[in-house]
Amino acid sequence: MTTLSAVAGLIALLIGIMAVACGSNPNEHVQSNEFFRPAAERESEQQAAADATSQTQEDQSDSDAPDGGTGEVERQSEADQGADVQEQAVAQDEQQASDDQAQTDDEQPQATDDAAPLETSDDIIRRYSSPSYGYSFELVCSPFCDPNSNGIDRVSFLSETGRALIGVDVLEDDGADSEALLRSTLSLTDNVQFSAREETAIVTGEAAERFAWEEDRRATGGFQARWHVLLVRAQGVVIILRAGAVLDDYEELAPALERTLSSFILPLEITARPGHYDRFEFVIAYDTADIAQEFGQPTTNPPSAEAGLFVLQSATALKAILIWQVLGQAFYDGDTAIQQSLQESLGIENVTGQRDWGEVDGQPARTGETEVPFGEGLMKVQSFAWYCQDGGREFTLHVLDPDDPESVALPLIESFRCSAEQNPGEADEDSQ
Numbered sequence: 430m431t432t433l434s435a436v437a438g439l440i441a442l443l444i445g446i447m448a449v450a451c452g453s454n455p456n457e458h459v460q461s462n463e464f465f466r467p468a469a470e471r472e473s474e475q476q477a478a479a480d481a482t483s484q485t486q487e488d489q490s491d492s493d494a495p496d497g498g499t500g501e502v503e504r505q506s507e508a509d510q511g512a513d514v515q516e517q518a519v520a521q522d523e524q525q526a527s528d529d530q531a532q533t534d535d536e537q538p539q540a541t542d543d544a545a546p547l548e549t550s551d552d553i554i555r556r557y558s559s560p561s562y563g564y565s566f567e568l569v570c571s572p573f574c575d576p577n578s579n580g581i582d583r584v585s586f587l588s589e590t591g592r593a594l595i596g597v598d599v600l601e602d603d604g605a606d607s608e609a610l611l612r613s614t615l616s617l618t619d620n621v622q623f624s625a626r627e628e629t630a631i632v633t634g635e636a637a638e639r640f641a642w643e644e645d646r647r648a649t650g651g652f653q654a655r656w657h658v659l660l661v662r663a664q665g666v667v668i669i670l671r672a673g674a675v676l677d678d679y680e681e682l683a684p685a686l687e688r689t690l691s692s693f694i695l696p697l698e699i700t701a702r703p704g705h706y707d708r709f710e711f712v713i714a715y716d717t718a719d720i721a722q723e724f725g726q727p728t729t730n731p732p733s734a735e736a737g738l739f740v741l742q743s744a745t746a747l748k749a750i751l752i753w754q755v756l757g758q759a760f761y762d763g764d765t766a767i768q769q770s771l772q773e774s775l776g777i778e779n780v781t782g783q784r785d786w787g788e789v790d791g792q793p794a795r796t797g798e799t800e801v802p803f804g805e806g807l808m809k810v811q812s813f814a815w816y817c818q819d820g821g822r823e824f825t826l827h828v829l830d831p832d833d834p835e836s837v838a839l840p841l842i843e844s845f846r847c848s849a850e851q852n853p854g855e856a857d858e859d860s861q
Contacts, residue, residue: 563696569685593674709734714844763795766814770825817847
Protein backbone atom coordinates (compact mmCIF):
# COMPACT_ATOMS: atom_id res chain seq x y z
CA MET A 430 0.00 0.00 0.00
CA THR A 431 1.42 3.37 -0.89
CA THR A 432 1.32 6.47 1.29
CA LEU A 433 -0.65 9.64 0.63
CA SER A 434 2.61 11.44 -0.15
CA ALA A 435 3.36 8.86 -2.83
CA VAL A 436 0.04 9.44 -4.51
CA ALA A 437 0.46 13.20 -4.26
CA GLY A 438 3.93 12.92 -5.76
CA LEU A 439 2.67 10.94 -8.73
CA ILE A 440 -0.21 13.32 -9.39
CA ALA A 441 2.09 16.34 -9.08
CA LEU A 442 4.51 14.91 -11.61
CA LEU A 443 1.72 14.03 -14.02
CA ILE A 444 0.41 17.59 -13.82
CA GLY A 445 3.90 18.97 -14.27
CA ILE A 446 4.61 16.85 -17.33
CA MET A 447 1.29 17.84 -18.88
CA ALA A 448 2.14 21.49 -18.33
CA VAL A 449 5.48 21.08 -20.07
CA ALA A 450 3.87 19.41 -23.06
CA CYS A 451 1.43 22.25 -23.53
CA GLY A 452 3.57 25.18 -22.58
CA SER A 453 7.19 25.92 -21.73
CA ASN A 454 9.35 25.37 -18.67
CA PRO A 455 12.56 27.03 -17.44
CA ASN A 456 15.65 25.04 -18.29
CA GLU A 457 19.10 26.56 -18.16
CA HIS A 458 20.55 24.51 -21.02
CA VAL A 459 18.64 26.54 -23.62
CA GLN A 460 20.68 29.32 -25.14
CA SER A 461 19.00 32.63 -24.37
CA ASN A 462 20.54 35.86 -25.60
CA GLU A 463 18.82 38.95 -24.25
CA PHE A 464 19.47 42.50 -25.35
CA PHE A 465 17.79 45.79 -26.05
CA ARG A 466 17.14 46.33 -29.74
CA PRO A 467 16.91 49.94 -31.01
CA ALA A 468 13.89 50.77 -33.16
CA ALA A 469 14.72 49.89 -36.76
CA GLU A 470 14.15 53.38 -38.20
CA ARG A 471 16.50 54.93 -35.60
CA GLU A 472 19.39 52.48 -35.83
CA SER A 473 21.48 54.44 -38.35
CA GLU A 474 21.14 57.86 -36.69
CA GLN A 475 21.66 56.39 -33.24
CA GLN A 476 24.83 54.70 -34.39
CA ALA A 477 26.10 58.00 -35.79
CA ALA A 478 25.28 59.71 -32.49
CA ALA A 479 27.13 56.96 -30.61
CA ASP A 480 30.21 57.45 -32.80
CA ALA A 481 30.13 61.24 -32.22
CA THR A 482 29.81 60.74 -28.46
CA SER A 483 32.76 58.34 -28.40
CA GLN A 484 35.01 60.75 -30.32
CA THR A 485 34.08 63.74 -28.13
CA GLN A 486 34.71 61.83 -24.94
CA GLU A 487 38.11 60.65 -26.17
CA ASP A 488 39.07 64.29 -26.78
CA GLN A 489 37.87 65.42 -23.34
CA SER A 490 39.19 62.66 -21.11
CA ASP A 491 41.52 59.67 -21.11
CA SER A 492 39.05 57.70 -19.00
CA ASP A 493 36.63 55.22 -20.56
CA ALA A 494 33.03 56.38 -20.96
CA PRO A 495 30.22 54.14 -19.68
CA ASP A 496 28.18 52.37 -22.34
CA GLY A 497 24.82 54.11 -22.83
CA GLY A 498 23.60 52.20 -25.85
CA THR A 499 22.74 48.73 -24.74
CA GLY A 500 22.08 46.87 -21.51
CA GLU A 501 21.76 43.17 -20.82
CA VAL A 502 18.78 41.93 -18.85
CA GLU A 503 18.88 39.06 -16.42
CA ARG A 504 16.59 36.26 -17.56
CA GLN A 505 13.86 35.33 -15.16
CA SER A 506 13.73 31.57 -14.53
CA GLU A 507 10.02 31.45 -13.71
CA ALA A 508 7.52 31.64 -16.59
CA ASP A 509 5.03 33.74 -14.59
CA GLN A 510 7.69 36.44 -14.03
CA GLY A 511 8.15 37.03 -17.77
CA ALA A 512 5.74 39.99 -17.76
CA ASP A 513 7.95 41.84 -15.23
CA VAL A 514 11.21 41.57 -17.17
CA GLN A 515 10.68 44.70 -19.25
CA GLU A 516 9.58 46.83 -16.28
CA GLN A 517 12.58 45.70 -14.23
CA ALA A 518 14.95 46.44 -17.09
CA VAL A 519 13.54 49.96 -17.50
CA ALA A 520 13.77 50.54 -13.75
CA GLN A 521 17.40 49.44 -13.80
CA ASP A 522 18.15 51.84 -16.63
CA GLU A 523 16.48 54.73 -14.81
CA GLN A 524 18.39 53.97 -11.61
CA GLN A 525 21.66 53.77 -13.52
CA ALA A 526 20.95 57.10 -15.20
CA SER A 527 20.23 58.68 -11.82
CA ASP A 528 23.48 57.31 -10.38
CA ASP A 529 25.44 58.61 -13.35
CA GLN A 530 23.92 62.08 -12.96
CA ALA A 531 25.02 62.20 -9.32
CA GLN A 532 28.68 61.80 -10.22
CA THR A 533 30.95 64.86 -10.44
CA ASP A 534 32.19 66.33 -13.70
CA ASP A 535 35.66 64.94 -13.02
CA GLU A 536 34.29 61.43 -12.46
CA GLN A 537 31.76 61.42 -15.31
CA PRO A 538 32.42 63.04 -18.70
CA GLN A 539 29.45 64.99 -20.01
CA ALA A 540 28.02 64.38 -23.50
CA THR A 541 28.06 67.28 -25.93
CA ASP A 542 24.86 68.89 -27.19
CA ASP A 543 25.06 67.10 -30.55
CA ALA A 544 25.51 63.65 -28.97
CA ALA A 545 22.00 62.34 -28.27
CA PRO A 546 21.77 59.28 -25.99
CA LEU A 547 20.92 55.97 -27.63
CA GLU A 548 17.31 54.89 -27.29
CA THR A 549 16.07 51.38 -26.62
CA SER A 550 13.05 49.63 -28.01
CA ASP A 551 10.07 48.43 -26.03
CA ASP A 552 10.83 44.77 -26.67
CA ILE A 553 13.58 42.30 -25.81
CA ILE A 554 14.72 39.67 -28.28
CA ARG A 555 15.68 36.19 -27.15
CA ARG A 556 16.88 33.34 -29.38
CA TYR A 557 15.77 29.80 -28.66
CA SER A 558 18.12 27.08 -29.91
CA SER A 559 17.09 23.42 -29.96
CA PRO A 560 19.68 21.37 -28.03
CA SER A 561 18.93 18.24 -30.07
CA TYR A 562 18.31 19.51 -33.62
CA GLY A 563 20.18 22.81 -33.59
CA TYR A 564 17.50 24.93 -35.30
CA SER A 565 16.81 28.32 -33.75
CA PHE A 566 14.54 31.35 -33.96
CA GLU A 567 13.89 34.61 -32.15
CA LEU A 568 11.18 35.28 -29.58
CA VAL A 569 9.98 38.77 -28.70
CA CYS A 570 9.29 39.65 -25.06
CA SER A 571 6.57 40.49 -24.64
CA PRO A 572 4.52 38.47 -25.49
CA PHE A 573 6.91 35.47 -25.47
CA CYS A 574 9.08 36.03 -22.41
CA ASP A 575 10.13 32.44 -21.62
CA PRO A 576 12.44 31.08 -24.35
CA ASN A 577 12.82 27.68 -22.69
CA SER A 578 11.40 24.25 -23.38
CA ASN A 579 12.14 20.76 -22.12
CA GLY A 580 10.64 19.26 -25.28
CA ILE A 581 12.73 17.34 -27.81
CA ASP A 582 10.71 16.57 -30.96
CA ARG A 583 7.95 18.97 -29.91
CA VAL A 584 8.43 22.33 -28.25
CA SER A 585 5.98 25.15 -27.60
CA PHE A 586 6.00 28.68 -26.22
CA LEU A 587 2.81 30.16 -24.83
CA SER A 588 2.37 33.92 -24.64
CA GLU A 589 1.94 35.69 -21.32
CA THR A 590 -1.79 36.03 -21.93
CA GLY A 591 -2.21 32.42 -23.03
CA ARG A 592 -3.82 33.62 -26.28
CA ALA A 593 -0.87 33.11 -28.65
CA LEU A 594 1.37 30.13 -29.30
CA ILE A 595 4.60 29.29 -31.12
CA GLY A 596 5.40 25.61 -31.58
CA VAL A 597 7.73 23.28 -33.46
CA ASP A 598 7.29 19.64 -34.49
CA VAL A 599 10.13 17.57 -35.96
CA LEU A 600 9.27 14.43 -37.92
CA GLU A 601 11.04 11.94 -40.15
CA ASP A 602 10.61 12.91 -43.80
CA ASP A 603 8.73 10.05 -45.45
CA GLY A 604 7.85 12.09 -48.52
CA ALA A 605 4.22 12.64 -47.52
CA ASP A 606 2.32 15.55 -49.05
CA SER A 607 2.87 18.72 -47.06
CA GLU A 608 -0.81 19.55 -46.64
CA ALA A 609 -1.66 16.03 -45.48
CA LEU A 610 1.32 16.15 -43.11
CA LEU A 611 0.11 19.40 -41.58
CA ARG A 612 -3.40 18.10 -41.08
CA SER A 613 -2.27 14.92 -39.34
CA THR A 614 0.47 16.53 -37.21
CA LEU A 615 -1.61 19.51 -36.07
CA SER A 616 -4.94 17.64 -35.92
CA LEU A 617 -6.65 19.94 -38.40
CA THR A 618 -10.19 18.99 -39.36
CA ASP A 619 -11.48 18.87 -42.92
CA ASN A 620 -13.34 22.11 -42.22
CA VAL A 621 -10.03 23.98 -42.05
CA GLN A 622 -9.19 25.47 -45.44
CA PHE A 623 -5.77 26.97 -46.16
CA SER A 624 -6.12 30.61 -47.21
CA ALA A 625 -2.54 30.78 -48.51
CA ARG A 626 0.18 28.40 -49.60
CA GLU A 627 3.43 29.57 -51.16
CA GLU A 628 6.98 28.48 -51.89
CA THR A 629 9.61 30.43 -49.99
CA ALA A 630 13.04 30.05 -48.38
CA ILE A 631 14.46 30.52 -44.88
CA VAL A 632 17.41 32.73 -43.93
CA THR A 633 19.97 29.96 -44.40
CA GLY A 634 18.73 29.26 -47.92
CA GLU A 635 16.74 26.06 -47.54
CA ALA A 636 13.50 25.83 -49.48
CA ALA A 637 10.33 26.03 -47.42
CA GLU A 638 6.55 26.17 -47.76
CA ARG A 639 4.40 28.67 -45.95
CA PHE A 640 0.75 28.08 -45.07
CA ALA A 641 -1.94 30.28 -43.51
CA TRP A 642 -5.43 29.55 -42.27
CA GLU A 643 -8.07 30.44 -39.71
CA GLU A 644 -9.58 27.90 -37.38
CA ASP A 645 -12.82 28.22 -35.43
CA ARG A 646 -13.14 26.05 -32.34
CA ARG A 647 -15.72 28.16 -30.50
CA ALA A 648 -18.30 25.40 -30.78
CA THR A 649 -16.15 23.20 -28.53
CA GLY A 650 -15.25 25.93 -26.05
CA GLY A 651 -12.17 27.15 -27.89
CA PHE A 652 -11.34 30.28 -29.86
CA GLN A 653 -11.25 31.51 -33.39
CA ALA A 654 -7.55 31.73 -34.25
CA ARG A 655 -5.27 32.63 -37.14
CA TRP A 656 -2.19 30.54 -37.92
CA HIS A 657 0.90 30.79 -40.08
CA VAL A 658 3.16 27.78 -40.61
CA LEU A 659 6.63 27.37 -42.05
CA LEU A 660 7.34 23.82 -43.25
CA VAL A 661 10.97 22.95 -44.04
CA ARG A 662 12.32 19.66 -45.40
CA ALA A 663 16.05 19.24 -44.82
CA GLN A 664 18.53 16.45 -44.10
CA GLY A 665 15.90 13.75 -43.78
CA VAL A 666 13.55 15.54 -41.38
CA VAL A 667 10.51 17.78 -41.66
CA ILE A 668 10.35 20.75 -39.32
CA ILE A 669 6.97 22.44 -38.84
CA LEU A 670 7.16 25.87 -37.20
CA ARG A 671 3.74 27.31 -36.36
CA ALA A 672 2.80 30.71 -34.97
CA GLY A 673 -0.74 31.79 -34.18
CA ALA A 674 -3.01 33.81 -31.95
CA VAL A 675 -6.65 34.33 -31.06
CA LEU A 676 -8.14 36.31 -33.92
CA ASP A 677 -9.10 39.29 -31.76
CA ASP A 678 -5.46 39.68 -30.68
CA TYR A 679 -3.75 38.76 -33.91
CA GLU A 680 -3.04 42.19 -35.39
CA GLU A 681 -1.35 43.34 -32.19
CA LEU A 682 0.77 40.21 -31.96
CA ALA A 683 1.53 39.81 -35.68
CA PRO A 684 4.97 41.53 -35.55
CA ALA A 685 6.19 39.19 -32.81
CA LEU A 686 4.85 36.13 -34.63
CA GLU A 687 6.38 37.22 -37.92
CA ARG A 688 9.72 37.83 -36.20
CA THR A 689 9.85 34.18 -35.18
CA LEU A 690 8.99 32.91 -38.66
CA SER A 691 11.45 35.19 -40.45
CA SER A 692 14.35 34.47 -38.06
CA PHE A 693 14.19 30.66 -38.30
CA ILE A 694 17.55 29.11 -39.21
CA LEU A 695 18.98 25.58 -39.52
CA PRO A 696 22.41 24.29 -38.51
CA LEU A 697 24.90 23.01 -41.08
CA GLU A 698 24.21 19.46 -39.95
CA ILE A 699 21.27 17.83 -38.17
CA THR A 700 22.49 14.69 -36.42
CA ALA A 701 19.46 13.92 -34.22
CA ARG A 702 16.54 11.84 -35.43
CA PRO A 703 13.00 11.57 -34.04
CA GLY A 704 12.62 8.37 -32.05
CA HIS A 705 16.30 8.11 -31.01
CA TYR A 706 17.63 9.83 -27.89
CA ASP A 707 21.44 9.89 -27.89
CA ARG A 708 22.50 13.31 -26.62
CA PHE A 709 24.73 12.08 -23.77
CA GLU A 710 26.63 9.10 -25.18
CA PHE A 711 23.95 6.48 -24.62
CA VAL A 712 21.03 5.50 -26.83
CA ILE A 713 17.40 4.65 -26.27
CA ALA A 714 14.72 4.40 -28.96
CA TYR A 715 11.12 5.47 -28.40
CA ASP A 716 7.78 5.75 -30.16
CA THR A 717 7.49 9.15 -31.85
CA ALA A 718 3.77 9.13 -31.06
CA ASP A 719 4.84 9.80 -27.46
CA ILE A 720 5.95 13.21 -26.19
CA ALA A 721 9.67 13.09 -25.32
CA GLN A 722 11.21 15.54 -22.85
CA GLU A 723 14.48 15.94 -20.99
CA PHE A 724 15.28 17.37 -17.56
CA GLY A 725 18.27 17.81 -15.30
CA GLN A 726 18.73 16.64 -11.73
CA PRO A 727 17.17 18.52 -10.02
CA THR A 728 14.75 19.41 -12.80
CA THR A 729 15.71 23.09 -12.64
CA ASN A 730 19.22 22.13 -13.80
CA PRO A 731 20.17 21.32 -17.39
CA PRO A 732 20.57 17.64 -18.30
CA SER A 733 24.13 16.50 -18.88
CA ALA A 734 26.22 13.38 -19.33
CA GLU A 735 26.62 13.32 -15.55
CA ALA A 736 22.93 13.35 -14.61
CA GLY A 737 19.49 13.76 -16.14
CA LEU A 738 16.02 12.42 -16.88
CA PHE A 739 14.44 11.33 -20.15
CA VAL A 740 10.63 11.37 -19.90
CA LEU A 741 8.01 9.86 -22.19
CA GLN A 742 4.35 10.81 -22.03
CA SER A 743 1.59 9.19 -24.05
CA ALA A 744 -1.44 11.09 -25.27
CA THR A 745 -3.13 10.59 -21.90
CA ALA A 746 -0.58 9.89 -19.16
CA LEU A 747 3.01 9.62 -18.03
CA LYS A 748 4.56 6.52 -19.61
CA ALA A 749 8.23 6.14 -18.66
CA ILE A 750 11.14 7.88 -16.92
CA LEU A 751 14.79 7.00 -17.58
CA ILE A 752 17.20 8.42 -14.98
CA TRP A 753 20.98 8.41 -15.14
CA GLN A 754 23.83 9.62 -12.97
CA VAL A 755 27.60 9.15 -12.80
CA LEU A 756 28.47 6.80 -9.94
CA GLY A 757 31.49 4.72 -8.98
CA GLN A 758 30.76 1.07 -9.64
CA ALA A 759 31.72 0.14 -6.08
CA PHE A 760 28.81 2.30 -4.86
CA TYR A 761 26.21 0.87 -7.24
CA ASP A 762 23.41 -1.27 -5.82
CA GLY A 763 20.42 -2.04 -8.05
CA ASP A 764 17.82 -2.25 -5.29
CA THR A 765 18.98 1.00 -3.71
CA ALA A 766 18.98 2.69 -7.12
CA ILE A 767 15.37 1.66 -7.73
CA GLN A 768 14.15 2.71 -4.29
CA GLN A 769 15.87 6.09 -4.25
CA SER A 770 15.08 7.14 -7.81
CA LEU A 771 11.46 5.99 -7.52
CA GLN A 772 10.99 8.05 -4.38
CA GLU A 773 12.73 11.12 -5.80
CA SER A 774 11.04 11.09 -9.21
CA LEU A 775 7.53 9.84 -8.38
CA GLY A 776 7.26 10.14 -4.62
CA ILE A 777 6.75 6.37 -4.31
CA GLU A 778 8.48 4.67 -1.39
CA ASN A 779 7.22 1.07 -1.33
CA VAL A 780 8.82 -1.33 -3.83
CA THR A 781 8.12 -5.06 -3.71
CA GLY A 782 9.36 -8.17 -5.47
CA GLN A 783 12.88 -6.92 -6.14
CA ARG A 784 14.82 -9.58 -8.04
CA ASP A 785 17.26 -10.25 -10.85
CA TRP A 786 15.62 -9.53 -14.18
CA GLY A 787 18.08 -10.27 -16.98
CA GLU A 788 20.42 -8.06 -18.96
CA VAL A 789 20.26 -4.59 -20.47
CA ASP A 790 22.87 -4.22 -23.21
CA GLY A 791 24.80 -7.07 -21.65
CA GLN A 792 24.66 -5.61 -18.13
CA PRO A 793 22.85 -7.46 -15.29
CA ALA A 794 19.66 -5.70 -14.20
CA ARG A 795 17.39 -5.71 -11.17
CA THR A 796 13.65 -5.06 -11.16
CA GLY A 797 10.83 -4.32 -8.72
CA GLU A 798 7.11 -3.48 -8.78
CA THR A 799 4.64 -1.26 -7.01
CA GLU A 800 1.07 0.01 -7.46
CA VAL A 801 -0.47 3.41 -6.80
CA PRO A 802 -4.09 4.59 -6.89
CA PHE A 803 -4.82 6.45 -10.10
CA GLY A 804 -8.27 7.77 -10.93
CA GLU A 805 -10.76 5.06 -10.05
CA GLY A 806 -8.24 2.26 -10.51
CA LEU A 807 -4.60 1.36 -9.99
CA MET A 808 -1.48 2.29 -11.91
CA LYS A 809 1.23 -0.36 -11.98
CA VAL A 810 4.85 0.74 -11.93
CA GLN A 811 7.73 -1.58 -12.81
CA SER A 812 11.28 -0.39 -12.24
CA PHE A 813 14.62 -1.55 -13.64
CA ALA A 814 18.21 -0.69 -12.68
CA TRP A 815 21.57 -1.46 -14.29
CA TYR A 816 25.12 -0.11 -14.42
CA CYS A 817 27.09 0.80 -17.54
CA GLN A 818 30.85 0.60 -17.13
CA ASP A 819 31.15 2.60 -20.34
CA GLY A 820 30.68 6.08 -18.91
CA GLY A 821 30.49 4.87 -15.31
CA ARG A 822 26.76 5.56 -14.96
CA GLU A 823 23.84 4.11 -13.06
CA PHE A 824 20.56 3.88 -14.99
CA THR A 825 17.05 3.36 -13.66
CA LEU A 826 13.90 3.01 -15.76
CA HIS A 827 10.39 3.37 -14.33
CA VAL A 828 7.48 2.39 -16.57
CA LEU A 829 3.81 3.06 -15.78
CA ASP A 830 0.87 1.11 -17.18
CA PRO A 831 -2.46 0.03 -15.66
CA ASP A 832 -2.15 -3.51 -17.02
CA ASP A 833 1.33 -4.71 -18.02
CA PRO A 834 4.21 -2.23 -17.55
CA GLU A 835 6.83 -4.86 -18.39
CA SER A 836 5.52 -5.23 -21.95
CA VAL A 837 5.71 -1.44 -22.32
CA ALA A 838 9.27 -1.46 -20.98
CA LEU A 839 10.62 -4.23 -23.25
CA PRO A 840 11.01 -2.13 -26.46
CA LEU A 841 12.77 0.58 -24.48
CA ILE A 842 15.11 -1.88 -22.76
CA GLU A 843 15.89 -3.78 -25.96
CA SER A 844 16.83 -0.54 -27.73
CA PHE A 845 19.06 0.78 -24.96
CA ARG A 846 22.82 0.96 -25.54
CA CYS A 847 25.40 2.09 -22.99
CA SER A 848 27.37 3.77 -25.77
CA ALA A 849 26.09 5.96 -28.58
CA GLU A 850 28.76 4.55 -30.91
CA GLN A 851 26.39 1.70 -31.72
CA ASN A 852 22.73 2.57 -32.35
CA PRO A 853 19.88 0.11 -31.72
CA GLY A 854 19.47 -0.76 -35.40
CA GLU A 855 23.14 -1.67 -35.81
CA ALA A 856 23.05 -3.77 -32.66
CA ASP A 857 20.07 -5.75 -33.92
CA GLU A 858 21.90 -6.47 -37.18
CA ASP A 859 25.04 -7.63 -35.37
CA SER A 860 23.08 -10.03 -33.22
CA GLN A 861 21.63 -11.88 -36.20
